[in-house]
Amino acid sequence: MTTIREIATSAGVSIGTVSNYLNDPKLVAPETRKKIEAKIREANYHPKAAARSLKSRQTKRVGLVRIISPEDYRSTDPGDNAFLELLAGINSMVAENGYDLLISAAKNEAEELKTYARLVGTGQVDGLVVMGIGRTDPRLPFLQEKKIPFVAYGRAEQDTNYPYVDVDGAAGIAKAVKYLSDLGHRRIAYITPPQSLMCTQQRLEGYWRGLAENQLQPEDAYVLEGAFSQRSGQTLAHKLLDLPEPPTAILTASDVCALGAIRAIHDRGLVVGKQISVVGFDDISLAGMVHPSLTTLSQPFRRIGFELMQSLFSVISGENAMPQTILSPELVVRQSTGKWN
Amino acid sequence: MTTIREIATSAGVSIGTVSNYLNDPKLVAPETRKKIEAKIREANYHPKAAARSLKSRQTKRVGLVRIISPEDYRSTDPGDNAFLELLAGINSMVAENGYDLLISAAKNEAEELKTYARLVGTGQVDGLVVMGIGRTDPRLPFLQEKKIPFVAYGRAEQDTNYPYVDVDGAAGIAKAVKYLSDLGHRRIAYITPPQSLMCTQQRLEGYWRGLAENQLQPEDAYVLEGAFSQRSGQTLAHKLLDLPEPPTAILTASDVCALGAIRAIHDRGLVVGKQISVVGFDDISLAGMVHPSLTTLSQPFRRIGFELMQSLFSVISGENAMPQTILSPELVVRQSTGKWN
């Protein structure tokens, strides 16, 4: 295994000079530069990351902790599809900046916090991304106290004094409500994500606001709390359809959840997009592929990944200690929604 | 930042002893152990990964390179959904063994090879996973020459003398052909993945074998080369339906591809599962959610992830230098297939 020392001696210079070449080539004279370059190429030399980061205190790595529960062997969580797209964005922006991405798995939330502690403690990363922010999230103060750069995907309830990227769920849902109202719908139901998540609060607020802005009667029975899952969509849609006055349109927490609702509607012999409209959330790639294709609120996951990393790097570089970005979801109209009367 | 030295002095022992405690507690006397443990907990000490791996030459990290093309902003590749599931398996098994996962992105195949070189050269990982094996894959000899432990997901054409985990695509497709034949289908088409991929060869062989074993007439026009994408499935299904004697069943390269085919069939006013049967491949989580739900060959991605990592760790530990595993896909029968006549 070649070391900087071998490169130095073979090129007839000191290791300091080679180090300079490696970190800031313009510090070394052009002709020396050529010699070193030749030797490095010849020996196919790469400076060892461990040695480098031991002294320089930076790893050129950013970290991410992912919760993977061993029990649900099969991930039907749409967040997962979204996660992949997000990951693609993160990954490519990370690469763009000459970094690598370190992913750790944790079994549950308690383990997750420990994993963050370990990643930071062992000094394996220069910064972190935090996802799935809860209404009050213990990870935020923890990382802040550790003074390690991080960016959150989402805003917590209070104390939003940390770097984040978020999607304006309220505006999105309000947009969808207006759209449905314009189509003539008066009875619009909403299957929300779990209350514990921050995004739930925002979206719910958008729902109420949307109803108010369009002179629609709020109706508690039309708001059901569920999960992001298909199963949840299916069950809760059935519940809604069992109401004495069932809704004519259903907003859901995710595309997969919407798919479940569509399944339920279909099972009752109703036609989606005609008798009942369904709106998803996320715009996962399959939303356009299924039949009927899904009207949905598009979250630009890849873009979000980009933004997250750009924010993180600007924190790491000290360029901007508190970047905060909010993106708006777009309403993508497809076949699962239609006029009412 | 606390170091091993501070722990040592505060516990009144030498750093060597602390190191022993860290790496093999039973080397240190029980009572000393208690003292050290207390101090470590008190200071919330974590040994620095960089220092550790500089000396010990192991990183407790395994790597993975992912190609992310910047142009196709939207990943419709089902391989991607599968990839996520695979990743979950890999991730959790990696965590199980006290390792972390390092993911790098590359823009294309040339960059990918360079990225492998960098990961290995800079010594950032103890082992690697290689995915999407081509018929002859340059990464295999490269890594072999570097003498770094790795495991491939898939078998290359010749020279299969490396550790791998693979799915028996031939058996899977043959199973599907038999199933369709038993349902009465005589004209079975197959939309294959790109020829460059190794899995294509295997599956194609399974297709021919399946036909032969069920006394069915092979028909060149029934085999079309496409991609894994939905678009590909849609286009090629149309092509098949345009044939003077169109097939009554279509095998596809992936579930997403099957979804495309179903869309095409639907557009022509035909009923999937009645007039035409469609079989997917992968069994992504959405296969059971769409309507009609998809008959498909299930690849146990999470399990594959497990196997990959178990293999990798047994290579790393030297326990088994050449683990080779082949898993069989299961036929999952749902609504997209049905009797013919």
Next chain:
DNA sequence: TGGGTTTATTGAAACGGTTCAATAACCCAT
């Protein structure tokens, strides 16, 4: 009691880079 073994602990030398003060070399103006 003493020699031999086992068990615990220590101290110092690595590991392969970065960093920075010190030096050397060079150029130009006086």
Next chain:
DNA sequence: ATGGGTTATTGAACCGTTTCAATAAACCCA
């Protein structure tokens, strides 16, 4: 020639661990 100011290069200390030969302590048994 001399001095001042750049620009290039050097050498050694240092980063925080592991490793291992050497030592010390404890134990065992004849």
